[in-house]
Amino acid sequence: MTASAGVVAQLREALGERVDTSPEALNEARADKSGHAAPEAPLAVVRAASVADVQQTLRIATATATPVVTRGAGTGLAGAANTGGGEIALSVRGMDRIVEVRADDLIAVVEPGIINADLNAALAPHGLWWAPDPASRAISTVGGNIATGAGGLLCAKYGVVRDAVLGLDVVLADGRLVRLGHRTVKGVAGYDLTSLMIGSEGTLGVVVGATLKLRRLVPGAVCTLAATFADVRAAAAASAAVTASGVQPAVMELMDAASLAAVHALLALPAPAEGAAQLTIQTDGPAAAAEADAIAAVLSGAGGEVAVTHDAAEGERLLAIRRSMHPAMEALGTTLIEDVAVPRSALPAMFDEIARIEREYGIVIPTVAHAGDGNLHPNFVFAPSTGSGTAADSGASAGSGTATDSGTATDLVPEHIWAAADDLFRAALRLGGTLTGEHGVGVLKRRWLRDELGDDQWQLQRAIKQVFDPVGILNPGKVFDA
Amino acid sequence: MTASAGVVAQLREALGERVDTSPEALNEARADKSGHAAPEAPLAVVRAASVADVQQTLRIATATATPVVTRGAGTGLAGAANTGGGEIALSVRGMDRIVEVRADDLIAVVEPGIINADLNAALAPHGLWWAPDPASRAISTVGGNIATGAGGLLCAKYGVVRDAVLGLDVVLADGRLVRLGHRTVKGVAGYDLTSLMIGSEGTLGVVVGATLKLRRLVPGAVCTLAATFADVRAAAAASAAVTASGVQPAVMELMDAASLAAVHALLALPAPAEGAAQLTIQTDGPAAAAEADAIAAVLSGAGGEVAVTHDAAEGERLLAIRRSMHPAMEALGTTLIEDVAVPRSALPAMFDEIARIEREYGIVIPTVAHAGDGNLHPNFVFAPSTGSGTAADSGASAGSGTATDSGTATDLVPEHIWAAADDLFRAALRLGGTLTGEHGVGVLKRRWLRDELGDDQWQLQRAIKQVFDPVGILNPGKVFDA
Numbered sequence: 001m002t003a004s005a006g007v008v009a010q011l012r013e014a015l016g017e018r019v020d021t022s023p024e025a026l027n028e029a030r031a032d033k034s035g036h037a038a039p040e041a042p043l044a045v046v047r048a049a050s051v052a053d054v055q056q057t058l059r060i061a062t063a064t065a066t067p068v069v070t071r072g073a074g075t076g077l078a079g080a081a082n083t084g085g086g087e088i089a090l091s092v093r094g095m096d097r098i099v100e101v102r103a104d105d106l107i108a109v110v111e112p113g114i115i116n117a118d119l120n121a122a123l124a125p126h127g128l129w130w131a132p133d134p135a136s137r138a139i140s141t142v143g144g145n146i147a148t149g150a151g152g153l154l155c156a157k158y159g160v161v162r163d164a165v166l167g168l169d170v171v172l173a174d175g176r177l178v179r180l181g182h183r184t185v186k187g188v189a190g191y192d193l194t195s196l197m198i199g200s201e202g203t204l205g206v207v208v209g210a211t212l213k214l215r216r217l218v219p220g221a222v223c224t225l226a227a228t229f230a231d232v233r234a235a236a237a238a239s240a241a242v243t244a245s246g247v248q249p250a251v252m253e254l255m256d257a258a259s260l261a262a263v264h265a266l267l268a269l270p271a272p273a274e275g276a277a278q279l280t281i282q283t284d285g286p287a288a289a290a291e292a293d294a295i296a297a298v299l300s301g302a303g304g305e306v307a308v309t310h311d312a313a314e315g316e317r318l319l320a321i322r323r324s325m326h327p328a329m330e331a332l333g334t335t336l337i338e339d340v341a342v343p344r345s346a347l348p349a350m351f352d353e354i355a356r357i358e359r360e361y362g363i364v365i366p367t368v369a370h371a372g373d374g375n376l377h378p379n380f381v382f383a384p385s386t387g388s389g390t391a392a393d394s395g396a397s398a399g400s401g402t403a404t405d406s407g408t409a410t411d412l413v414p415e416h417i418w419a420a421a422d423d424l425f426r427a428a429l430r431l432g433g434t435l436t437g438e439h440g441v442g443v444l445k446r447r448w449l450r451d452e453l454g455d456d457q458w459q460l461q462r463a464i465k466q467v468f469d470p471v472g473i474l475n476p477g478k479v480f481d482a
Numbered sequence: 483m484t485a486s487a488g489v490v491a492q493l494r495e496a497l498g499e500r501v502d503t504s505p506e507a508l509n510e511a512r513a514d515k516s517g518h519a520a521p522e523a524p525l526a527v528v529r530a531a532s533v534a535d536v537q538q539t540l541r542i543a544t545a546t547a548t549p550v551v552t553r554g555a556g557t558g559l560a561g562a563a564n565t566g567g568g569e570i571a572l573s574v575r576g577m578d579r580i581v582e583v584r585a586d587d588l589i590a591v592v593e594p595g596i597i598n599a600d601l602n603a604a605l606a607p608h609g610l611w612w613a614p615d616p617a618s619r620a621i622s623t624v625g626g627n628i629a630t631g632a633g634g635l636l637c638a639k640y641g642v643v644r645d646a647v648l649g650l651d652v653v654l655a656d657g658r659l660v661r662l663g664h665r666t667v668k669g670v671a672g673y674d675l676t677s678l679m680i681g682s683e684g685t686l687g688v689v690v691g692a693t694l695k696l697r698r699l700v701p702g703a704v705c706t707l708a709a710t711f712a713d714v715r716a717a718a719a720a721s722a723a724v725t726a727s728g729v730q731p732a733v734m735e736l737m738d739a740a741s742l743a744a745v746h747a748l749l750a751l752p753a754p755a756e757g758a759a760q761l762t763i764q765t766d767g768p769a770a771a772a773e774a775d776a777i778a779a780v781l782s783g784a785g786g787e788v789a790v791t792h793d794a795a796e797g798e799r800l801l802a803i804r805r806s807m808h809p810a811m812e813a814l815g816t817t818l819i820e821d822v823a824v825p826r827s828a829l830p831a832m833f834d835e836i837a838r839i840e841r842e843y844g845i846v847i848p849t850v851a852h853a854g855d856g857n858l859h860p861n862f863v864f865a866p867s868t869g870s871g872t873a874a875d876s877g878a879s880a881g882s883g884t885a886t887d888s889g890t891a892t893d894l895v896p897e898h899i900w901a902a903a904d905d906l907f908r909a910a911l912r913l914g915g916t917l918t919g920e921h922g923v924g925v926l927k928r929r930w931l932r933d934e935l936g937d938d939q940w941q942l943q944r945a946i947k948q949v950f951d952p953v954g955i956l957n958p959g960k961v962f963d964a
Contacts, residue, residue, distance in 0.1 A: 104726040104827040127728065149670040156667055162674065163645055178939045184823040185638055185855035186919035188631040188681040189927075189934050190961065191943050192644065195677030199670040216728050244586040246609065246698050287768055341666040345586040373667035437668035445671075452671050457660045460949065461673050467945040479672065 004086060007064050008044050011088070014056045020045040029069075029089035032076035033136075033326075034444060035334050036412075040085030042069070047091050051169070051177060051208045057090050058206065059175035061473045069475050070202040072113060072141035076148060077337050078442025080201040080478050090206065092143055098122055099209070106214045107166065107183060112143025112207050128214045131158040134438070135323060143207050149199025151438030153251045156243075156372035158215070160438070162198050169209030170197055173469045183211055196464070201440050202475040204468040218284045222250070223292035224315030225281040227304035228273070232256040232367070233355075235277040236348040238302035239371035242281070243344045247294045251282040252372035253322045256351070259366040259379075262328040263321050279304065279371065280322050282315060325368050329379045332366075336380040336413055336444070338421060340428035341437030344374040353427035354378055361420040375437035378424060380417050422448070446481040486568060489546050490526050493570070496538045502527040511551075511571035514558035515618075515808075516926060517816050518894075522567030524551070529573050533651070533659060533690045539572050540688065541657035543955045551957050552684040554595060554623035558630060559819050560924025562683040562960050572688065574625055580604055581691070588696045589648065589665060594625025594689050610696045613640040616920065617805060625689050631681025633920030635733045638725075638854035640697070642920070644680050651691030652679055655951045665693055678946070683922050684957040686950040700766045704732070705774035706797030707763040709786035710754070714738040714849070715837075717759040718830040720784035721853035724763070725826045729776045733764040734854035735804045738833070741848040741861075744810040745803050761786065761853065762804050764797060807850050811861045814848075818862040818895055818926070820903060822910035823919030826856040835909035836860055843902040857919035860906060862899045904930070928963040 011019045025045045031037035043066070048054045061068045069083040071091045083089040096113035103126045110119060116137040120129050132145055133152035140150070146168070151160045167181025181187065181194035197204055229235040235254050242252060255263070255278045264271055272278070279299065283291040292308055299306045309315055329335045342350045347369065354376075358365050369376040425435045425448045435441075435448050450458045462480055493501045507527045513519035525548070530536045543550045551565040553573045565571040578595035585608045592601060598619040602611050614627050615634035622632070628650070633642045649663025663669065663676035679686055711717040717736050724734060737745070737760045746753055754760070761781065765773040774790055781788045791797055811817045824832045829851065836858075840847050851858040907917045907930045917923075917930050932940045944962055 102825070102827065104722065105825040106725075107825070149674070151668040151670075159645075160668055162677070163641075172938070172942075176938050178936060178942065180939065182823075182916045183825050183914045184857070184916055184919065185826070186633045186642055186823045186852075186857050187916040188633075188920060188922050189916050189918050190923065190931055190939070191682055191686075191946060192631070192677045192680065193939065193942065195644070195674045198674065200673055204673075216730075240586065243588075248698075341664075341668045343584070343587040343589070343665050344667070345584065370668075375666070375668050432665045434664045434666055434669040434671050436671050437666065438670060440670050441672065449672055454660065456654070456658050457662065457672070457675065460654075460660065460675065463949040464673060464946060467942065467949060 003064070004043050007060065007066050007088070010060045010064070011044055011046060011057065014060060015046060015053055018047045018049060018053060020047055028074070029071065029083040032074050032079060032081045034077045034079050034337065034442070036079045036082065036444065038082045038084030042083040042085070042087045042089045045089040045091055047094050049094050051171065054090065054092065054171045054206050054208050055175040055177065057088065058171055058173060061088060062174045062471055065471055065473060067473050067476050070147070070206050072144035072147070073115065073139055075136045075140040075144060076442065077339070077439040078436070078444045080148065080440050080442035080475065082443065092206070092208065093141065095208065101126055101128070103128060105183070108212045108214055110142055110210055110212060112141060112146070112210065114142050116140055116142055116145060123214065124217065127217050129217055130212050131164050131215050132161045135326065142210060146198055146207055146210060147201055148438065148440040151370070151373070151375060153253065153370060155370065156252070157248050157250045162195055164213045165194060165198060165210055166213050167211035168194050168197050168207050170205040171208055172205050173471060173474050181211065199440065201442060201479055203465055203479050204474065220284065220286055220288055221310060222312060222315055223283045223288045223308065223310050224318050225292055225296055225299065225306060225308050226318045227279045227299040227306040229277050229279070229304050231275050232277040232351050233348050234303050235279050236351045236371065238299050238304055239279055240345055240347050241302050242295055242298050243372065245294065245298050247291050249281045249291070249295060249372055250284045251280070251319070252370070253280045254278070254369040254371040255322060255325070256367045258364050259325055259328070259368050262332060262366055263324045266324055266328040266331055267321070280318055282319070322368065329366065329381060332381045334382055334412070336382070336417060336421060337439070338378045338380065338424060339375070339436045339439040340378070340424060340433055341373070341375040342428055342431045342433035346431040346433065347371060347374055349431055350376060350428065350433070354424070357420050357423050361416055363420060374433070380421060382414055382417050441479045443478060446479055449479065449481070486525050489542065489548050489570070492542045492546070493526055493528060493539065496542060497528060497535055500529045500531060500535060502529055510556070511553060511565040514556050514561060514563045516559045516561050516819065516924070518561045518564065518926065520564045520566030524565040524567070524569045524571045527571040527573055529576050531576050533653065536572065536574065536653045536688050536690050537657040537659065539570065540653055540655060543570060544656045544953055547953055547955060549955050549958050552629070552688050554626035554629070555597065555621055557618045557622040557626060558924065559821070559921040560918070560926045562630065562922050562924035562957065564925065574688070574690065575623065577690065583608055583610070585610060587665070590694045590696055592624055592692055592694060594623060594628070594692065596624050598622055598624055598627060605696065606699065609699050611699055612694050613646050613697050614643045617808065624692060628680055628689055628692060629683055630920065630922040633852070633855070633857060635735065635852060637852065638734070639730050639732045644677055646695045647676060647680060647692055648695050649693035650676050650679050650689050652687040653690055654687050655953060655956050663693065681922065683924065683961055685947055685961050686956065702766065702768055702770055703792060704794060704797055705765045705770045705790060705792050706800050707774055707778060707781065707788060707790050708800045709761045709781040709788045711759050711761070711786050713757050714759040714833050715830050716785050717761050718833045718853065720781050720786055721761055722827055722829050723784050724777055724780050725854065727776065727780050729773050731763045731773070731777060731854055732766045733762070733801070735762045736760070736851040736853040737804060737807070738849045740846050741807055741810070741850050744814060744848055745806045748806055748810040748813055749803070762800055764801070804850065811848065811863060814863045816864055816894070818864070818899060818903060820860045820862065820906060821857070821918045821921040822860070822906060822915055823855070823857040824910055824913045824915035828913040828915065829853060829856055831913055832858060832910065832915070836906070839902050839905050843898055845902060856915070862903060864896055864899050923961045925960060928961055931961065931963070
């Protein structure tokens with residue numbers, strides 16, 4: 001029996017039929033939604049049904065020095081959950097219970113596998129919601145949202161995941177369970193390991209429970225504005241003007257001309273004017289209508305052609321154009337979806353940089369932005385190169401085109417695309433930004449992490465990883481490139 | 483020359499007149515506002531004027547293995563900044579510049595020594611504010627607020643320090659400078675060391691700069707309600723009812739009978755009715771008046787005698803009663819100010835526990851609470867025991883009575899007071915709470931930290947401390963008791 005077979009045998013003995021080694025399961029675990037996949041399939045998929053299952057898996061992994069990649073719904077966009085050869089894919093997707101909802105304390109305790117939208121559907125009858133709203137909310141898990149420190153559309157007004165988690169139950173690399181954080185609004189006993197765990201992408205432990213900070217549902221109707229501008233820079237400047245005006249929209253999404261055209265084509269809508277870019281904005285709460293009027297004035301003053309609706313269905317229809325971006329890009333080819341964020345005032349300058357990079361590299365970079373918080377998603381669309389690796393395009397969850405990431409630079413992303421992405425990251429950093437606003441580092445951005453953090457901080461972070469994971473079994477090769 | 487004299491000589495050579503060894507300075511550095519002081523005076527007070535000064539100090543400290551205690555305004559309530567024999571007090575109080583204010587990006591970059599209220603006075607003309615509002619805001623520094631992870635009066639609606647800091651510049655134990663976090667609304671590149679640093683009480687590094695997340699000033703007038711109840715349990719139940727009703731006050735403060743009587747005596751106001759407790763509540767924003775009416779109805783329904791004012795000056799007068807709590811306690815004698823927090827629904831039960839402890843130990847525990855977020859400040863008032871230690875009551879900044887904490891259990895707090903406090907902490911933990919909502923652990927709560935965190939998490943936190951501080955010079959003996 002090989003060492004690998006021994007690990008699988010131990011898992012089977014401990015966990016029985018919750019160990020899945022079917023070719024379909026193993027292949028699916030290679031990829032997330034980034035379009036990239038591990039070159040080889042993992043040893044096994046463990047479908048944990050309980051905290052004890054997670055603990056058993058990690059005890060075996062530690063004893064055998066076998067890497068473990070924790071997975072939720074596999075909707076990540078940076079390859080963090082891609083599971084490769086010799087690794088165990090630990091799925092917590094089946095741990096999806098809502099353990100407790102306390103309307104009086106505005107908290108819920110949940111298991112990690114619950115889908116964000118399902119949680120919110122269950123909270124609505126209590127008059128409550130959990131604010132983090134990634135574009136993937138209908139298909140992504142709360143545990144995945146926590147692992148990536150997810151953002152979304154509502155962050156400028158309602159915060160990111162870090163603002164909405166009070167405590168976490170975490171299984172450590174050796175199988176011990178620790179309870180981090182608190183159930184109270186305030187709490188400063190010791191270091192904030194809850195925040196440390198949020199966004200750690202499975203490299204520090206496995207989240208098996210979360211105490212979430214809830215909000216009460218916002219009363220009143222939502223108002224939606226759609227404004228068209230002659231070009232993307234004008235739209236970006238208008239969004240910065242809205243932020244500077246002091247009115248706080250709930251949603252402010254920007255689509256550039258290439259994005260708008262791709263989505264219109266996908267949805268079979270009439271083509272937009274050449275070069276036209278669009279802002280889609282929503283206001284909510286008691287002052288929604290007045291805020292919409294104030295924003296409309298700012299947008300008109302900035303040269304926009306503005307439409308306002310107080311009708312919820314019409315508003316959802318307008319926003320659906322933005323929500324169709326990911327499938328529209330998938331329809332165009334294989335994409336490298338980037339995720340830079342800049343201070344909001346730098347949004348026009350960042351679009352100038354994108355235009356420069358498009359010219360210099362002779363490529364088109366369809367870009368959408370959560371303009372309210374300065375987070376841009378430039379999409380590098382390309383035909384996969386064929387010089388290296390094996391396309392894993394049978395991975396059902398990996399979108400229409402799937403590139404293979406072999407853990408080195410010799411992946412299916414063509415070199416000139418990586419060079420353009422490198423230029424983009426450096427531009428974002430120069431403008432006071434970050435290389436990832438909400439998708440995380442995973443495998444796709446790890447080679448730039450050190451540039452952003454600086455050597456000293458990068459070493460500190462690696463030393464913290466070592467404290468939590470002395471044997472090096474927790475999602476090795478992700479986040480850090482060495 | 484002794485080793486200590488050698489350290490001081492090195493500091494003087496590097497930092498000249500910024501090294502203060504006057505008896506007054508050394509004595510003041512022994513204490514914070516907790517009423518507790520280190521038994522011996524430190525080697526020197528370094529009054530840093532720049533990042534380079536902080537780096538120089540830490541390089542010398544590391545080279546000579548000399549402990550460093552970072553201090554701001556010395557307003558802490560857990561003894562975390564108390565500096566003792568053989569230690570360097572590193573004051574960053576003089577580093578108080580506002581480096582940058584960006585209204586369009588809603589951020590400010592500041593040095594750590596600026597007073598919270600001074601910062602907010604400077605931000606107001608920009609239409610901005612930094613939300614953290616500890617009761618000490620007029621005298622405490624932003625750096626101190628960050629070091630303790632301070633809370634305050636407005637947290638349920640406007641968040642704690644952790645929600646209001648985007649990035650930190652930190653000098654490490656060996657003098658290297660790292661820049662943590664980001665200037666953007668979103669950012670998930672690597673681990674969240676900014677949050678790890680917040681509330682770490684000087685044990686992981688020295689904060690020399692902070693990028694703060696600002697809010698726009700809330701428009702409109704504030705409404706203030708004062709409601710009197712027959713007893714504290716009724717007031718606590720009423721505050722929980724307000725939270726459960728879904729209306730979100732900006733401020734909701736509770737004072738029990740002993741607190742109310744003490745403050746009325748201090749301010750020479752007519753004595754309140756025997757046993758009466760009070761809630762002071764403020765609403766703000768566009769719906770302030772309607773929310774005040776809704777809250778008044780809840781309070782009346784819960785048995786309160788309610789007064790509402792829309793007059794700002796009258797509102798401040800009502801709130802001044804609550805803000806006079808600390809001097810009122812100082813007037814009564816030496817106090818051990820506690821800081822437990824519980825889920826808001828558990829507030830009445832926590833007051834039952836306090837009543838039980840008062841009975842069982844034959845003491846009175848005047849208690850105020852930030853009722854909107856479940857954070858209680860029970861005050862144990864006592865005459866210092868004389869059996870051990872040396873009273874350091876010449877410490878000008880240490881209040882009217884100053885107890886000496888020698889780093890062991892043999893301090894001036896009488897044994898039966900510690901026993902009662904122990905009982906209180908355990909009650910808070912049983913109710914799902916924490917032993918410190920906003921003051922931190924310092925020296926006064928370190929012997930209970932392990933109970934709250936559990937052994938495994940406590941060991942993890944100590945290992946993280948070791949990563950940042952391998953020589954053990956950063957505020958040793960604070961937070962962790964071994």
